[in-house]
Amino acid sequence: MTGSLSRDVILTIIVSAILIWIMPLMIATYTLTVLVIYGMLGLSLGLIWGFGGILCFGQAAFFGLGAYTYAIAAINIGESTVPIILAVLVPAVFAALLGAMMFYGRLTDVYLGVITLVVTLILFKFMNSTAGPQYVIGKARMGGFNGIPGFQTLNVPGDPDAYIWGDAYFYVCAVALAIVFVLVSALLRSSFGRIAVGIRENETRIALMGYDVRARKTVLFAVGAAIAGLAGALFANWGEIVTPNLFSLSQSAEIIIWCIVGGLGTRLGPILGAAGLAYLKFLLGQQSMIDNTLIMGLILVLFVLFLPRGIVPALASLWRISFGRRPLGRIHQVRRTRNRERTGG
Amino acid sequence: MxxxxxxxxxxxxxxxxxxxxxxxxxxxxxxxxxxxxxxxxxxxxxxxxxxxxxxxxxxxxxxxxxxxxxxxxxxxxxSLGVGIKMQTPSVMDNLNVFENIWLAARRFYPSDEAGRKTTEMIERLALGPIARSTLGQLAHGERQRVELGLVAVADPWLVLxxxxxxxxxxxxxxRMTGIIRELNKTAxxxxxxxxxxxxxxxxxxxxxxxxxxxxxxxxxxxxxxxxxxxxxxxxxxx
Missing domain, CATH: 3.40.50.300 (P-loop containing nucleotide triphosphate hydrolases)
Known part of the structure; x- marks a missing residue:
């Protein structure tokens, strides 16, 4: 990454302000809100997978956990500020425990994927089986397959009767995403972020330098879960109901596809991938000619075949080729010195 | 003794x-x-x-x-101050020379100091012209040199x-022999x-x-x- 953080922040503010102003002119804010939320969910996996090398098949688990935590806490507390905070903390703590178990157990690669996938499935099965009246947390019934409806939605902090909904809610979500994006940028510029990238590149080398890889991966995993949890809470507010489908396999798989299509190892890619594909799915859902999972599958296959690094890296290199300053490569430098030698000066 | x-x-x-x-x-x-x-x-x-x-x-x-x-x-x-280099070059291929060495220096020094030490080490190893190239593009000998550099930058008292x-x-x-002799003055x-x-x-x-x-x-x-x-x-x- 080049440039300074303050430049990054200013750029983020300008770009997001423009988008927040323009996008509602083209797409209904109700739809936009969920696209923004998915963008945040995409970013959460993009952070831990693209920069930390942790392929988590269960990012949906933290998303769902955030949503459920919010719903249950909102019913019990009757306002939204504390539930939002809990919806960030609970998934983060859960991920820290799960992550510690996996990373200190030296699980890597595919085993990590298997464990996170299974955890998601367990939560899915469990939430589905909580229909009975004995499954109650405080005043909130878990509701099993039907989920939890009718909880307090987002309100102005300190005033439970001042609901934030409709257009206002879109602005809240969009600003939240911009803030998370800036925080993620700051994290990646910090020593912690740079070392995380080092871990992605070569775990053994980083360990031989004297860094505790296990602890660092656990922390990063928890940070990713916190972001996913926040996205879950925002999603619960948007849908005004939480159901076990949040934990479903297709939800988990979709997050991974967003990251691949958008571009791993970039901050913007997973957000664009998420919003773009979710919008496409929304459009495809309005027609009945062709099944939309078929199209999604086709897109994924095409991307893996032709743009394996994703949209954003491809666009970035296109930009660099067309407009960028051409940095003198080593070959050019060598040639230059040779020419100089030949001309004798 | x-x-x-x-x-x-x-x-x-x-x-x-x-x-x-x-x-x-x-x-x-x-x-x-x-x-x-x-x-x-x-x-x-x-x-x-x-x-x-x-x-x-x-x-x-x-x-x-x-x-x-x-x-x-x-x-x-x-963490004790032991530098280790394994048989095959073990470096971070998608990061550049500076970043590779900086990561090693950062373990023992604050960020700015690590940057200074890294610049010094790059000069000492004559890696200046390729400091911003990613390791994946470098020749085997250069990669070995970078790895030795990231071992040396941490000022170890024992090097394996x-x-x-x-x-x-x-x-x-x-060149490697020279670097090792230099290291041997302190380690x-x-x-x-x-x-x-x-x-x-x-x-x-x-x-x-x-x-x-x-x-x-x-x-x-x-x-x-x-x-x-x-x-x-x-x-x-x-």
Whole structure:
């Protein structure tokens, strides 16, 4: 990454302000809100997978956990500020425990994927089986397959009767995403972020330098879960109901596809991938000619075949080729010195 | 006599029925340079891995500056100020030279100081023109040099190098020798090596491994002249 953080922040503010102003002119804010939320969910996996090398098949688990935590806490507390905070903390703590178990157990690669996938499935099965009246947390019934409806939605902090909904809610979500994006940028510029990238590149080398890889991966995993949890809470507010489908396999798989299509190892890619594909799915859902999972599958296959690094890296290199300053490569430098030698000066 | 910085007591490593390292007693003093040689399968690399924490020995103990480090993880050993370089270049391929060395420096220094140390190290290793190239684009010799640089930038007092000269051109080896001598002014160094020419050029004390055990330990000239060592290397019966 080049440039300074303050430049990054200013750029983020300008770009997001423009988008927040323009996008509602083209797409209904109700739809936009969920696209923004998915963008945040995409970013959460993009952070831990693209920069930390942790392929988590269960990012949906933290998303769902955030949503459920919010719903249950909102019913019990009757306002939204504390539930939002809990919806960030609970998934983060859960991920820290799960992550510690996996990373200190030296699980890597595919085993990590298997464990996170299974955890998601367990939560899915469990939430589905909580229909009975004995499954109650405080005043909130878990509701099993039907989920939890009718909880307090987002309100102005300190005033439970001042609901934030409709257009206002879109602005809240969009600003939240911009803030998370800036925080993620700051994290990646910090020593912690740079070392995380080092871990992605070569775990053994980083360990031989004297860094505790296990602890660092656990922390990063928890940070990713916190972001996913926040996205879950925002999603619960948007849908005004939480159901076990949040934990479903297709939800988990979709997050991974967003990251691949958008571009791993970039901050913007997973957000664009998420919003773009979710919008496409929304459009495809309005027609009945062709099944939309078929199209999604086709897109994924095409991307893996032709743009394996994703949209954003491809666009970035296109930009660099067309407009960028051409940095003198080593070959050019060598040639230059040779020419100089030949001309004798 | 200088302080003993690395010591093993009856270090033994078995893999099933194979004893890869057998009752190795080893002592290294501060600022000493020691080469470990021996034919393939002699137990040099196993010994190296046990010392660096990459493997846990079946029996015996490892001490570093008085700490027992037998069951420590590699990152704990490295945190003591021990620089480790493994046989194959182990670097971060998608990061540039500066970032690679900076990450090593950052472990022991705050961010700005690490940046300064990194710039210094890049100058010392004459890596300036390629400082912003990613490691994946570099030649083998350059990658080895970068890895040595990221070991050196942390100012270690003990450096463990597994075959640093492997696969390098004569010119690269010469440069590497210079860097190692420079390092040796402040650190004790253990080099596992095959390349006899390289050993002749750099070593004083040499430890010869054979079938998991220490065969002899002496000055390089006497080791090279020893008929038993020659037979081990040439595979004849003594």
């Amino acid at each position: 200088a302080e003993i910085v690395l010591e093993t007591h009856a270090l033994t490593m078995r893999f099933g029925g194979v004893t890869a390292a057998d009752n190795v007693n080893f002592k290294l003093r501060a600022r000493e340079l020691r080469c470990l040689i021996g034919p393939n399968g002699a137990g040099k690399s196993t010994f190296f891995k046990c010392v660096t924490g990459l493997q846990t020995p079946t029996e015996g103990q490892v001490f570093m500056r008085g700490h027992e480090t037998t069951h420590w993880m590699p990152h704990q050993i490295a 190098l597994d075959e640093p000269a492997a696969g390098m051109s004569a010119e690269d080896v010469e 004790a160094i253990v080099i596992v090596e095959h390349d006899m020419q390289f050993i002749r050029s750099i070593a004083e004390q040499v430890t010869v491994f054979h079938q998991g055990a220490v065969l002899m330990e002496d000055h390089v000239d006497r080791v090279m002249a020893d008929p038993q060592v020659r037979n081990v290397y040439l595979g004849k019966k003594a």
